[in-house]
Each structure stands twice: as C-alpha cells, then as structure tokens.
Amino acid sequence: MQILIAVGILILVYVIIILEKKISSKRIRIKIKEEFGKKPETRKCSFEKIEYHWKEYTKTIPDDEKIDDITWNDLDMNNVYCRINNCSSFVGEQILYSKLHCLPKNDLYRELLEKKISFFAFNDREREQTQFLLSSLGKDDRDFYLPRFIANLDTYRISGIWRYQTMRLLQILLGLSLLLAVISQELIFLFLLGGIFLNNLVIYAIGKNKFEVNLDMVDSIIGVIGVGNTIANTKKLSYENRFSDLMKVVIPFKSLWNSMSIVQIRKNAVYSGDIVAIIYDYIIGATLWDFVKYDQMISKLMSNQNEFMELYQVIGEIDTAISIASFRESLPLFCRPSFSKENVLKMKQIFHPLIDEPVCNTIELDNSCIITGSNASGKSTYIKAVAINVILGQNIHTCMADEITLPYAKVITSMAVRDDLMAKESYYIKEIKYLKRIVENLSEERLVICIIDEILRGTNTEERIAASASILKYLHNKNCISIVASHDIELTEVLDDLYDNYYFTEQMEDKDIIFDYKIYRGVSNSKNAIKLLHHERFPYEIIEEAQKNVHMRSIK
Helix, strand or coil: CHHHHHHHHHHHHHHHHHHHHHHHHHHHHHHHHHHCCCCCCCCCCCHHHHCHHHHHHHHHCCHHHECCHHHHHHCCHHHHHHHHCCCCCHHHHHHHHHHHCECCCCHHHHHHHHHHHHHHHHCHHHHHHHHHHHHCCCCCHHHHHHHHHHHCHHHHCCCHHHCHHHHHHHHHHHHHHHHHHHHHCCHHHHHHHHHHHHHHHHHHHHHHHHCHHHHHHHHHHHHHHHHHHHHHCCHHHHHHHCCHHHHHHHHHHHHHHHHHHHHHHHHHHHHCCCHHHHHHHHHHHCCCHHHHHHHHHHHHHHCCHHHHHHHHHHHHHHHHHHHHHHHHHHCCCCECCEEECCCCEEEEEECCCCCCCCCCEEEEECCCEEEEECCCCCHHHHHHHHHHHHHHHHHCCCECCCEEEEECEEEEEECCCCCECCCCECHHHHHHHHHHHHHHCCCCCCEEEEEEECCCCCCCHHHHHHHHHHHHHHHHCCCEEEEEECCCHHHHHHCCCCCEEEEECEEEECCEEEECCCCEECCCCCCCHHHHHHHCCCCHHHHHHHHHHHHHHHHC
C-alpha cells in the first residue's frame, strides 16, 4: 500500500511538472505574439555583459567600419539599441549590439540580412516558432559570458585532481569495483565499491562547486548548438536557402550535441527543483561522467573555436532579423535605404527613432552645412537624427524616413563634450581632442560624415570663430561632409562661400514660445535665451538686467 502511495505521489509530481511546462510554454507564445511590432518595454540593460561579444568581435573589424565610443555615446546609441531590441535570446541581444557598432561596406551583407528580415515579417507562424526556440536559450546573466569563455577556452580546462586522466582512472576503479562486487559478492568488494563511490561523490560535489561557472557553460553551448540544429532542419526556414549559412555551420557540432544533450536535460531537471532529479544527478555525478564529457567538449571546441562563433553569429543574426522586423513594424514610418557612390544625402521625411510623435524633415545635402537656430529649436535632435539614420541604414538596412539615399560613409561626432577632472583635462582640451580625432579619421577611401554640435564653445568668442572657421575649412577640402549646429552667426558669414546654411526657428504666441522643429534654408535671425528665462518664470530683475545688457552691447 505504501509503495502504491509513493508511486502515486511521484506520478502526481510528474504530471504537475508537465502541466507547468505546458502553461509556461503557452505564456511564452502569447507574449511573443503580443510583443511583436510593439515598442519594447523599458527595462534596465546590463550593457557590461551584453558587450562581451562586441569586445571580442571588434578585433576582427576594420577601423573604418566601426563606430567609436565617443560617437556611440554622443548619439545615445544605448537607448537606440533598447528601442530596437526585441530579441528572444542572449545571443540575439549580443549580436544586435555588435551589429549596431558596425558600418559594413558589403552589399551582400545587407542583401542576406534583408532576406531574413522580410521572411520573418511576412511569415508569422515560422517567426513565432523560431522566437519560441530562441527563447529557450534565455537571457541569464551567466550566458552572456559565453563569447569570452570561447575566446579563452584553454584557460577553462579543468585542472588539479579533476584533470581528464584522473577522472578516467577513477571511473575505471569504480567500474572494476562494481564488477568485482557483482561477480564475487564478497563484503570486502562491496566496501571497496562504497568507498570509491563516496570518494568520487565528494570529488564531484567539490568540483561542481569549484567549476560551477565552467560546467554551466555546457548548458549555454549545447543550447546554442541544439537551437541551431532545430532551425537548420525546419523545412520552411531552409526554403530558397535563406538559412543555408546556418545549415553549414551547425554540421561540425551535431555529434557533440548528441553526446552532451543528456547532461543539459539532467541539469535543467535539477534547476527545476525536482528531488528525484537531484538524487539522480549525484548518483551519475559519482561516475564523474560530467567532468569527462566537459573535457571532451573543450577539446572539440578548441579545434573548432571559429566555427562555433560562426554558428553563434548566425543564430544571433536570425534573432536580430526578427527584432529588426518588429522594430520596423513599430515605427510610424520607415524605409529601406538606397545607396549611392556620390557624396550626397537625400532624406525625405526623416525623424529621430527615440521620439514617439516626431516632426519629420526633408533635406538634400551634397555639401557641408551649418545649422543655426535659437535654443531648444531642434538643431541637436535633427543632426542626431541624420547621424543615426546614416548608421542604421548601413548596419540594419532600416531608416526612419519616407525615402532616403545614402553614401557608404563612416560617421563620427563631437557633441556631448565633458571635462575630465580625473585626467585633468578642461572642457576645451577635451573638445579639441574630439575634433582632432575627426581629422585623424579622414580618408580618401571612404567618405566621413562628421556631426559637430556647438564647435569650440569652451573658449572665447574671437578665438572660437577663428579656430572653428579654420577647422571647418580644412574639413570642407577633404572627403568629408560636415554637419555643424551652432549659435555663431559670425561663422556662417566667414564660411558663406563654402558651407550651405540652414536654420530652425520659433514663434511667440500669447507670451508662449512655439517651436515647429522644421528646418529652413538660410541663417537664423532669432534669439530666445532671455525669452526662455521669462518662459521659465525667472525673477523679473534678472530678465530686466539681461535685456539692459543686450541693449548696451548693441550700442557699443
């Protein structure tokens, strides 16, 4: 009777676990369906972990195809990443992050990416099934470490008494003692078997704790191979060779996946809290099978490091393609860019991706330009929108515009300059270093589009105009389109024959300031610094004194 009750409880526990898995799977599928094409929920991203792949991958990318850290931060690209990111896995999040850092010159890259994006945009069933598979990889903090783990495999081999040869010897001793105990059925051999079993169990328990991170990587690696194998063998996904690259790179790892997947299944059961699975884990653990298989896996990966990272890349690109398709669906307007060999930017109804109700602008730039305008009129937002569209057009084949034609260009900025007290660098010193790096990045091989906000504002007016004009003249004579936002009307006069002029403006309505955020041809003649003081209800004596000072300066 007691045995029947125990069996019944085990069956009940098993049924509950199965039901929980089904309910969990249903929730994931509903979430996938609901979130596609929506603006991603605001969440805190651990960029320190997400960038692990980029830190390794960047070593293989030419300098003229990379966005530097200053430009990335100037354009607030972490938030742009969060706006685009609808990835289902840690692999996708890392690959998307890396792709947004690159400015590839390869047309074939964009063609292959576009095929994947379009496929998932128009095949909901296949997209949802792929997202479900990718979601099984999860986004656990430890998983993000995988690219660094693969890059340094030799340092993660198990050492000490857990070395492969030692584990094999202990396995042989356990097997021999079991054989002798069964054949002879003598008590001494049973004690010997028990002693070796307990010895191995202790070694397993200590080693499991000592090498927990290493062993956990097995889950991540086998998960990546398994998902790749499943997607590669899905007929609709391999149609017209859209994912032929995945089918090629997964082949070397099929045998590894078959031999290691049992480890993953057992580990997952243990993590779920299944008591039977935990007991079973330690029984199998006493055979030291995990350590032996782990060492075999490391050896296999060491001879196929590049192949594994290629597999990692392809799976991440699939997740990234789905995320881009979702991003496009969430935008009020988007287009695929056209590319031209001419140094010209044709932008129709362009806008910034981080603004929910954007004002669009149309402009054609075949020359460097200075954009003037009063405070808060939209200059900085506009030049950021231009830079971000040029970047996203090249790396994810997506622009926030009705129509856009781009050159293949490197983008580099000097905008959010800050002094650095730790390095003992003033604002001006920091700014001229930012500008010098633009000069150093100029090249006849690839156009540079440089975005500068308030050039040399860290020094006096007379020298600012003189130095700014000299720098901008130099840039004009190089393979460069400079887009400069400035309050310095004098700069537009000095460079009138070299730079085109555009401006933003505002209107006063019932003592309120109304901005239309539209760009116009010409030079701004409006000033609103004192008006904004009034708008923000500064004390009247401050406003009156400011107006008197302006009047006195105009008389002089």
